[in-house]
Amino acid sequence: MTDITTLPASAATPATRSKTFNYQRWLNRSLHYLVLSALAVITVYPFWWTLVTAVSTAGKVYAFPPALLPTEPGLQNFLEVFQTINVWAFYKNSILISGATVVGTLIICSLAAYPIARMRFAGRNFVFGAIVATMILPSEVNFLINFITVSKLGLTDTISGVVLPNLAGAVGIFLMKQAFEAVPQDLIDAAKVDGANEWEVFWKIMLPLAKPALGALAILTLVSAWNQYIWPSIVMTSVENFPLSVGVSYLKGAFSFKTRLVAAGAVLTVLPILIMFLFTQRYFLRGFEGAVK
Amino acid sequence: MAELKLKQLQKTYEDGPTVIHGINLDIRDGEFMVFVGPSGCGKTTTLRMIAGLEDISGGELIIGKQVVNDVPAAKRGVAMVFQSYALYPHMTVRENMGFGLRLAKQPKADVEAAVHRAADILQITHLLDRKPKALSGGQRQRVAIGRAIVRKPDVFLFDEPLSNLDASLRIQMRIELAKLHKELATTMVYVTHDQVEAMTLGDRIAVFNGGRIEQVGTPLALYEKPANLFVAGFLGSPRMNFLPSKVAGHGLQLADKAELDIQLPLPDGTPVTIGVRPEHIGLGYEGLAAVVDIVEHLGDTQIAYVRVKDIKDPLAVKLASNHTPPANGSTVRIAITPETCHVFGEDGKVMMPVRREETVLA
Ligand SMILES: Nc1ncnc2c1ncn2[C@@H]1O[C@H](COP(=O)(O)OP(=O)(O)O)[C@@H](O)[C@H]1O
Numbered sequence: 001m002t003d004i005t006t007l008p009a010s011a012a013t014p015a016t017r018s019k020t021f022n023y024q025r026w027l028n029r030s031l032h033y034l035v036l037s038a039l040a041v042i043t044v045y046p047f048w049w050t051l052v053t054a055v056s057t058a059g060k061v062y063a064f065p066p067a068l069l070p071t072e073p074g075l076q077n078f079l080e081v082f083q084t085i086n087v088w089a090f091y092k093n094s095i096l097i098s099g100a101t102v103v104g105t106l107i108i109c110s111l112a113a114y115p116i117a118r119m120r121f122a123g124r125n126f127v128f129g130a131i132v133a134t135m136i137l138p139s140e141v142n143f144l145i146n147f148i149t150v151s152k153l154g155l156t157d158t159i160s161g162v163v164l165p166n167l168a169g170a171v172g173i174f175l176m177k178q179a180f181e182a183v184p185q186d187l188i189d190a191a192k193v194d195g196a197n198e199w200e201v202f203w204k205i206m207l208p209l210a211k212p213a214l215g216a217l218a219i220l221t222l223v224s225a226w227n228q229y230i231w232p233s234i235v236m237t238s239v240e241n242f243p244l245s246v247g248v249s250y251l252k253g254a255f256s257f258k259t260r261l262v263a264a265g266a267v268l269t270v271l272p273i274l275i276m277f278l279f280t281q282r283y284f285l286r287g288f289e290g291a292v293k
Numbered sequence: 294m295a296e297l298k299l300k301q302l303q304k305t306y307e308d309g310p311t312v313i314h315g316i317n318l319d320i321r322d323g324e325f326m327v328f329v330g331p332s333g334c335g336k337t338t339t340l341r342m343i344a345g346l347e348d349i350s351g352g353e354l355i356i357g358k359q360v361v362n363d364v365p366a367a368k369r370g371v372a373m374v375f376q377s378y379a380l381y382p383h384m385t386v387r388e389n390m391g392f393g394l395r396l397a398k399q400p401k402a403d404v405e406a407a408v409h410r411a412a413d414i415l416q417i418t419h420l421l422d423r424k425p426k427a428l429s430g431g432q433r434q435r436v437a438i439g440r441a442i443v444r445k446p447d448v449f450l451f452d453e454p455l456s457n458l459d460a461s462l463r464i465q466m467r468i469e470l471a472k473l474h475k476e477l478a479t480t481m482v483y484v485t486h487d488q489v490e491a492m493t494l495g496d497r498i499a500v501f502n503g504g505r506i507e508q509v510g511t512p513l514a515l516y517e518k519p520a521n522l523f524v525a526g527f528l529g530s531p532r533m534n535f536l537p538s539k540v541a542g543h544g545l546q547l548a549d550k551a552e553l554d555i556q557l558p559l560p561d562g563t564p565v566t567i568g569v570r571p572e573h574i575g576l577g578y579e580g581l582a583a584v585v586d587i588v589e590h591l592g593d594t595q596i597a598y599v600r601v602k603d604i605k606d607p608l609a610v611k612l613a614s615n616h617t618p619p620a621n622g623s624t625v626r627i628a629i630t631p632e633t634c635h636v637f638g639e640d641g642k643v644m645m646p647v648r649r650e651e652t653v654l655a
């Protein structure tokens with residue numbers, strides 16, 4: 001008897017529970033998206049404001065509350081930027097500097113990460129610990145010592161001077177180390193038995209398998225090399241060597257302070273990297289998935 | 294083509310225990326040698342030392358005529374098939390199989406020809422342009438074997454290559470491996486924990502236990518003349534029955550009053566262990582009294598597990614499939630012939646009885 005009465009009751013419970021559960025889930029989701037949207041607005045708004053300022057040709061720049069939409073939109077500001085500074089030359093410098101930084105970083109970081117990830121040697125943990133420790137310091141701390149080094153080497157006002165100090169980054173080494181550690185030992189052993197030496201294992205097995213991480217590191221490095229401002233402005237002394245990020249500051253130079261021109265210059269600087277990122281975003285995220293888990 | 298000599302081979306892992314305690318083994322040219330033993334006994338470690346993937350801590354390893362202790366894996370002329378297959382995921386089957394030859398800077402045409410020949414033998418020609426991801430377990434296994442064949446090594450090393458396959462595929466691959474060995478006639482060292490694989494594939498078997506080799510011999514020799522308790526218990530399914538016993542005057546005293554007519558030159562009371570295989574115990578009207586625990590019918594045979602007074606473990610008795618199975622719980626009589634008995638001393642080593650008589654115990 002008791003069996004018969006308890007059975008339907010227990011069968012009914014999951015249904016009621018799932019109803020309340022769904023409601024909670026809905027509430028959770030809504031909150032989730034509310035917070036995410038707020039974050040998105042906070043992050044995106046400065047960019048939006050810059051864009052609005054760059055394409056507006058009338059109205060107050062520093063109106064409050066700030067304008068959400070451009071007034072009398074047009075491209076005059078951009079035209080004026082092209083007339084004021086040599087945008088194409090700056091682009092060329094930016095491309096050279098970021099290109100060299102990306103290639104150099106991929107080489108140096110993977111070469112540094114491989115032994116840390118896959119070889120046994122005395123002091124391995126110490127070396128890795130020291131590399132990770134540098135992440136704590138802001139990069140500005142290095143400017144002084146790096147500048148002294150660069151000038152002693154006679155590299156001021158050269159692309160090498162801007163690029164070299166940035167190649168061995170802790171983040172890149174860390175990322176590559178994670179990727180190399182994820183490769184099963186059997187693959188390395190199989191390659192060794194197949195006749196590969198250490199270099200061939202690295203080049204033909206490890207690097208191809210670390211492609212997602214290499215891709216992520218490439219994009220990460222590209223963005224930061226393209227956008228860097230202070231370091232190239234310290235190293236480069238002649239205007240014709242400036243990357244775009246530094247060159248744009250000339251827009252607020254000797255003449256009156258033209259905020260709309262600076263905004264247009266900023267848009268010109270960010271635009272290529274933004275487009276690039278949009279296209280490679282998926283690859284970028286995949287690289288981190290594999291590396292960080 | 295090469296013979297292999299292991300001389301007092303030793304392995305101690307860095308800040309770890311010694312896991313291989315000086316083993317000696319001669320593997321003949323063209324021989325199929327199987328390493329078998331329970332998990333963790335050092336089979337893989339030994340194989341990896343032969344491959345050059347693990348440093349040798351002591352002793353000598355000779356491949357062909359050369360001591361290769363310090364020769365890197367790449368230069369030892371060995372090929373290895375891993376349990377995990379270890380196919381390079383970013384390469385097609387063709388590239389996987391040709392990898393070794395390409396590293397050796399062989400002309401493209403030669404590599405292609407060798408890959409095709411191996412693919413032919415293994416019937417994987419239609420898979421050559423696939424990536425490993427798009428292959429089934431059995432196909433991956435074939436590719437892994439193909440990659441080893443292509444390089445025409447002096448020695449093949451296999452580390453439990455079939456253990457990730459399902460039962461029917463395992464049997465099929467086992468047969469193909471045996472054929473492959475006949476065809477290539479190359480020295481092969483094959484690690485497994487599966488005694489059926491060991492018995493069916495090996496020209497000879499080396500039984501490993503705790504970092505030592507217990508016995509080396511042909512499958513039949515190991516089965517019929519195990520040198521010690523470990524080998525006796527490891528090979529055979531169900532395993533050999535062990536009966537504790539004592540030397541008593543003119544024979545061996547089993548449980549209770551039963552006596553076996555096996556004479557040993559030992560003082561009375563010396564404890565020994567009698568080993569007898571399930572197929573050598575008869576069920577009949579005379580002999581030792583035993584109570585039937587359970588009877589398993591395996592189709593082609595039946596295994597009766599019976600309990601004998603004063604013997605801890607039940608004894609397995611193999612019966613013909615048409616034998617009327619005794620009822621569970623019924624009392625039966627079991628008969629053991631001295632000629633089929635193995636006698637092991639206290640140290641676990643087999644002892645040769647001085648005289649065996651053809652009498653059945655009573
Ligand atoms: N890299 C290693 N470091 C330390 N000990 C190891 C290592 N590899 C294996 N061992 C130990 O060596 C013993 C033998 O292992 P292994 O050769 O893999 O056994 P098997 O292949 O027979 O199962 C085991 O006790 C194992 O724990």
Ligand SMILES: [Mg+2]
Pocket residue numbers: 336337338
């Ligand atoms: Mg193993």
